[in-house]
Amino acid sequence: MRKKIVAGNWKCNTNLQEGTDLAAAVDKLVAEKGADDVVVILGVPFTHLTNVVKTVRTNRIGVSAQNCAAEPKGAYTGEVSAEMVKSTGAAYVILGHSERREYYHENSEVLNKKLALALKNDLTPIFCCGEPLEIREANAQNDYVKKQLEETVFQLSANDFKKIIIAYEPIWAIGTGKTASSEQAQEIHAFIRSAIVEKFGKDVAEEIPILYGGSCKPDNAKELFANQDVDGGLIGGASLKAEDFLGIINGF
Numbered sequence: 001m002r003k004k005i006v007a008g009n010w011k012c013n014t015n016l017q018e019g020t021d022l023a024a025a026v027d028k029l030v031a032e033k034g035a036d037d038v039v040v041i042l043g044v045p046f047t048h049l050t051n052v053v054k055t056v057r058t059n060r061i062g063v064s065a066q067n068c069a070a071e072p073k074g075a076y077t078g079e080v081s082a083e084m085v086k087s088t089g090a091a092y093v094i095l096g097h098s099e100r101r102e103y104y105h106e107n108s109e110v111l112n113k114k115l116a117l118a119l120k121n122d123l124t125p126i127f128c129c130g131e132p133l134e135i136r137e138a139n140a141q142n143d144y145v146k147k148q149l150e151e152t153v154f155q156l157s158a159n160d161f162k163k164i165i166i167a168y169e170p171i172w173a174i175g176t177g178k179t180a181s182s183e184q185a186q187e188i189h190a191f192i193r194s195a196i197v198e199k200f201g202k203d204v205a206e207e208i209p210i211l212y213g214g215s216c217k218p219d220n221a222k223e224l225f226a227n228q229d230v231d232g233g234l235i236g237g238a239s240l241k242a243e244d245f246l247g248i249i250n251g252f
Ligand code: PGA
Pocket: 009, 169, 173, 174, 175, 176, 177, 213, 214, 215, 216, 234, 235, 236, 237, 238
């Protein structure tokens, strides 16, 4: 049985106090009312990692960074290494988010370095892929996403690939209020899984969680998560409100 996962991506939101309070609120709600078979991940700013790790008491909640450096250490002013992330007690790192690809020009070469360092430091990568609107309009999303995967995570050994979580996030649905339909999500998730079968075999493909991201909210989570190949969500805006996030966690 694949894990059910709901990961929050706070992006560049909340100051340290607000973030710590939000983590405490999520922790309380999940402990009291959250489905106990769902793994919850909080993707928080670097500055919050240590506090959030200390704040969260519920076992099934893990903490994630939203990025890590492409180099292990050294003269890279402003960068935060995978080893530093790991040393805070965080267990995950989001890599390849479309905002990082677009605004910070992260290409497959850079992402492969980050992936290797995350894995070396025993962080679980939450690896994002997904197409822009013009690709969806041309109905070329499958090839586009497959290429993103072939250039990055499909270069890993099967053993390393088994450690990752994939997040499919159509760029046109991120922060736009426009979500992929349940059918669109299932279709491309099934396609991604079939590409994994081709590359790594059925056993590996059956174990890899594939999350959906892009305007996932409490009122559409149920429909999205009901799909066979949708194993949960990567949640931006709605992860900033503890009650909304809980609603999504309980959407399975
Ligand atoms: P959104 O963001 O839920 O605000 O659309 C999702 C994401 O970017 O991970």
